[in-house]
Amino acid sequence: MEYIIIIISAVFVNNIVLAQFLGICPFLGVSSKVETAIGMSGAVTFVMTIAAIVTYLIMHYVLIPLEIGYMQTVAYILVIASLVQMVEIILKKVSPALYQALGVFLPLITTNCAILGVAILLVQKEFNLLESVVFAIANAVGFALALIVFAGIRESLDLVDLPKGMKGAPIALVVAGILALAFMGFAGIV
């Protein structure tokens, strides 16, 4: 039951993009086409889950025993950066098809604050390993949901006749605001 609560809460109620404001850069950057949005979502899900496991292990088996918890930020960002690089190299060898699909998005993920944000949230919420994995996957699904819905809206938005000043970023932000408003409807269900 608690896992279901974690999932519903992360996907809908506290959506990582629309309620917590993490991962806004890819949300605005790669949302002009549904196809690229799906690719990016796949890459984020993949890296976020692995990053959650690895940072959990680093925290509990390296940083805490050595009593250097304050090195968290430095350690995490290094781990995530090298992890992304490693995933890229392994994917290239093991599954060229998947690499083709996710390839261009992988380097962008290092500076996706959603990955580091989730890793830090896991420590703050004091989850165990299984809860951490569930939380990471649920957040990635939440990210995917917001990104793909938003990309769908933006594709239709191309056909709209807008005032000059609102074209591009401003209208995208206003649309994201309305989407966030819709997601607020989920508040209170868990």
Add this chain to the structure above:
Amino acid sequence: MSQLTNFTKGFVKENPVFVLLLGMCPTLGTTTSAVNGLGMGLATTFVLVMANVVISLVKNVIPAKVRIPSYIVIIASFVTMVDLSMAGFLPALHAQLGLFIPLIVVNCIVLGRAEAFASKNTVGSSLIDGLGMGLGFSFALTLLGAVRELLGSGKVFGLSIYPDTYGMLVFILAPGAFIALGYLTAIMNRLAKK
């Protein structure tokens, strides 16, 4: 480029938030009030200035291949300093900004300036560039914070402008952040074009 234009470009022409659309996460996440926006802006400014100075000092020592990881470590060290000192001296503000302080590490502005400016320029102009960009970022965050606070609760910097029963709560919540930033960006684009 004179040092003055180097300093002022961060405010309007190359404003990191309104024009370059960098650093969106803290911009949206921390601007529930003008004070929070200003606090976040100044914390980022400190990291930006220190990272720019240190990176321009060591730019000739670091091999080109490992420069990005080295920059990230330098930035992360300053972020940790800000995080710990803020938790010690300003616990209330630290609690408000929460997660977004450690996330300065992945703020694209900091790494962006390190790579685009500090790695190619002298210590002096990197310092001015960091300060200009940082203050431009702070300006944007404070402005957005003030607008949201005014519309949401009728206050600016905690000073009551009109009774807060007329405030539109949505501007303090998540959707208001996106909508207010969208319209501010449109206005800023208009001003920057003139």
